[in-house]
Amino acid sequence: MGLFIGNILTERLLGKVGVLSSKEKILNEAIILFAEKGYPGLSMRQLATAANISVAAIYHHFPDKNALYLDAIQYAFSGKELVFARVWESEGTPEEKLARFIRSLLEVMQQDRNFHRLIQREIMEADPERMQLLAQSVFNKQFCLLMQLANELAPDQDAHLVATSIISLVKNYIEYQPLNKNFPGRKPEHEQPEVIAAHITGLLLNGLKK
Amino acid sequence: MGLFIGNILTERLLGKVGVLSSKEKILNEAIILFAEKGYPGLSMRQLATAANISVAAIYHHFPDKNALYLDAIQYAFSGKELVFARVWESEGTPEEKLARFIRSLLEVMQQDRNFHRLIQREIMEADPERMQLLAQSVFNKQFCLLMQLANELAPDQDAHLVATSIISLVKNYIEYQPLNKNFPGRKPEHEQPEVIAAHITGLLLNGLKK
DNA sequence: GTCTATATGGCGATAGAC
DNA sequence: GTCTATCGCCATATAGAC
Known part of the structure; x- marks a missing residue:
């Protein structure tokens, strides 16, 4: 029992049956x-105040504010990789896999806005050490699989650039929603994930054609 | 003379001959x-400290921190619209105009990183009133012209979505640079604007083709 | 228009009782 | 493990002299 104190995964499981430790x-x-x-x-x-606890109690669980912040990020990131497993394991043509990946990424980002905003803030700070940690311990596997897919779709193009483009397209539709509401040409369906996903997929697979 | 005190544009002109007012x-x-x-x-x-002035002197020029922040944003934004004038006024096919627009946007964002980061922070805060101000007083004209171009390139597609996609692709190459350094497949040329511009333009005009 | 000095309060972090 | 009380510092903002 003592071995598991401080183990975030253990606390996550506790959380699932409704018992939240103070730390969690x-x-x-x-x-x-x-x-x-x-x-x-x-x-x-x-x-x-938000956690309904005293400041001193927080300092019992975390040495200082910075350590708490880093723990919170790690905690938010844990388990996210599993979401895309079914995309990569699924059968189908590369085109179908791309559509499925875009759809999944869009859903994760739109559903877990806190996760999205935390990442965004981290990327904006652009601290080299933290970027390395983020890339390696969180996104590396997904990025590699996406590059593999890009290579199947367009062997003659730079997989790294293609993968970045795909992520950019998805991420910014979420990010720009509050701003884009104020531009002309805006329609209600622009907030529906399936509409956005169809547009992005079409753009990537066909480009702009007259 | 008294009429112009506090006028940012006047101070900008003063700045151009090397005389910076304290406010500027x-x-x-x-x-x-x-x-x-x-x-x-x-x-x-x-x-x-950075402006080499006392705190009280700042409060002589601005009523409080928030007003100073809003003034700083407006100040940073002033004059940015002019950069793209030559793109829209230039002759050429829509395809050529797209390439030129992408190139210009990429350059502005990479050269004026402070401008880029300020906008990014503003968008992340996503305050509805400020989004409206930003959209209307800064980006509206550019967005409309870009939608027009999108309409010429692909009349059958949603111009609003296409315009958003174009901006997304450009913006995120800048934003992701510190993160992308840590992923496999990274090459030195991925930081060159012309390489990125060529990739984005190609992606939009041709899509992913085997 | 700029300064020094200061008011007032919130900040991160800790001491020590229970 | 949680609390109340508190330390020392830095925050925004102001007063008033020059």
């Missing part, structure tokens, strides 16, 4: 609030 | 530091 409660609130306000924008007092 | 000095530093650290991350003391 803190981390859950931290993910939401760091995503919303950013690192300097969230005070330990605000977090303590 | 503050705004210039504010753009850099807000872009780097974000609103809560930058203190008035740090800004005062």
